[in-house]
Amino acid sequence: AQSVTQLDSHVSVSEGTPVLLRCNYSSSYSPSLFWYVQHPNKGLQLLLKYTSAATLVKGINGFEAEFKKSETSFHLTKPSAHMSDAAEYFCVVSDRRGSTLGRLYFGRGTQLTVWP
Amino acid sequence: GAGVSQTPSNKVTEKGKYVELRCDPISGHTALYWYRQSLGQGPEFLIYFQGTGAADDSGLPNDRFFAVRPEGSVSTLKIQRTERGDSAVYLCASSWGWQGVTGELFFGEGSRLTVL
Numbered sequence: 229a230q231s232v233t234q235l236d237s238h239v240s241v242s243e244g245t246p247v248l249l250r251c252n253y254s255s256s257y258s259p260s261l262f263w264y265v266q267h268p269n270k271g272l273q274l275l276l277k278y279t280s281a282a283t284l285v286k287g288i289n290g291f292e293a294e295f296k297k298s299e300t301s302f303h304l305t306k307p308s309a310h311m312s313d314a315a316e317y318f319c320v321v322s323d324r325r326g327s328t329l330g331r332l333y334f335g336r337g338t339q340l341t342v343w344p
Numbered sequence: 345g346a347g348v349s350q351t352p353s354n355k356v357t358e359k360g361k362y363v364e365l366r367c368d369p370i371s372g373h374t375a376l377y378w379y380r381q382s383l384g385q386g387p388e389f390l391i392y393f394q395g396t397g398a399a400d401d402s403g404l405p406n407d408r409f410f411a412v413r414p415e416g417s418v419s420t421l422k423i424q425r426t427e428r429g430d431s432a433v434y435l436c437a438s439s440w441g442w443q444g445v446t447g448e449l450f451f452g453e454g455s456r457l458t459v460l
Contacts, residue, residue, distance in 0.1 A: 232386075271348065271451035272387070272435070318386050331400070332449070334379075334386030 230255050232319050232335035240341040247291075247306040249338045251319035254300065261302045262320040262332070263293060272318065278302065289313070314342045346370065348452035350436050356458045357426055365421040365455045369438030376419050377449060378411055379435040387435055393419060426459045433457075 235250040253259060263275040276287025283295040289312075293304045302319060319335040349368040357363055369376050375394055379387035389403040393413045401411070408426075413419040423430055433456050437449035 269453065271453050272437075272449075273451070274448045277448070320386075331389050331392075331403075334388070336384065336386050 230259070230321050230331075230333045232321050232333055234317075234319050234335035234338050236338050237336065238339045238341065240343065241309045242343045243311055244308050247304070247309045247313065247340065249304040249317050249319075249340065251302045251304065251335060252300050253302060253319070253321045255321055260322040261293075261295060262322070263287065263291070263302075263304050264318045264320055264334075265315050266318065266337075267315045275304070275317070309340075309342045311342050311344065314340055316340070348436055348438055348450055350434075350452035350455050352455055353453065354456045354458075356460065358460050359426060359428060361426050361459075363423045363426055363457060365423075365434050365436075365457070367419045367421070367436030367438075367452060369417065369419070369436070370450055371417075373438035373440060373450070374416070375439045376413060377437045377439075378419070378421050379437065381433045381435055381454070383432070390421075390434075423457075426457075428459050431457055431459045 231254045233252045241247055261278040264272045265275045266272045275291055276285045276293055278285045278295045286292045291304060291306045293302050295302050316337045316339050318337050321333050348370055351366045377392050378390040380390055381387045391398055391404055391411050392400040396413055396416045408424045410422045433454040435451055435454045437451045439449050
């Protein structure tokens with residue numbers, strides 16, 4: 229079975245400080261992993277994706293994530309937060325084999341607040 | 345516009361009524377998806393269309409829910425005999441191909457359904 233656990237429902241940081249949003253996944257097969265971002269009154273937008281190439285993945289707006297199979301983790305990081313990063317972030321897993329091939333499973337989301 | 349368009353953006357209805365939610369995908373996208381996002385949860389898969397046919401409708405919660413895409417473009421999600429538990433944001437997304445291949449879905453802003 230596929231599932232995603234986002235370990236924090238809310239994260240608050242000051243502008244200019246690092247961001248860490250934690251995600252653990254469960255997958256029966258080799259997963260594809262994604263982070264999506266949702267700004268207020270906007271549609272979900274793909275931030276970055278891991279599909280079995282390099283384990284360190286770079287996305288838009290300076291975000292990156294590292295796939296760690298031994299820890300079943302795919303944490304999202306950014307060295308320096310900006311006010312415009314305030315949004316809700318979703319970790320997503322997709323199996324690349326099996327009966328649920330291709331279906332996306334979303335975590336519950338982490339609300340990121342950035343203080344000036 | 346160039347993005348996924350969903351109407352209405354907000355719908356308030358009474359328990360037992362019939363509701364239709366419309367999605368206009370990005371032009372040329374062959375794949376279309378419906379997801380449902382309940383309060384405090386991540387989006388959950390409902391149904392996936394490839395062209396005119398429903399390739400996977402296993403996420404529909406029960407037979408009160410039905411979706412169509414008669415010409416392979418616009419889709420309508422239909423909910424009969426609405427219940428208070430149907431209250432959620434219904435998200436539509438489209439993509440060039442199967443979500444599991446690229447992971448990149450283009451989401452609309454959603455239709456917020458409230459059942460009183």
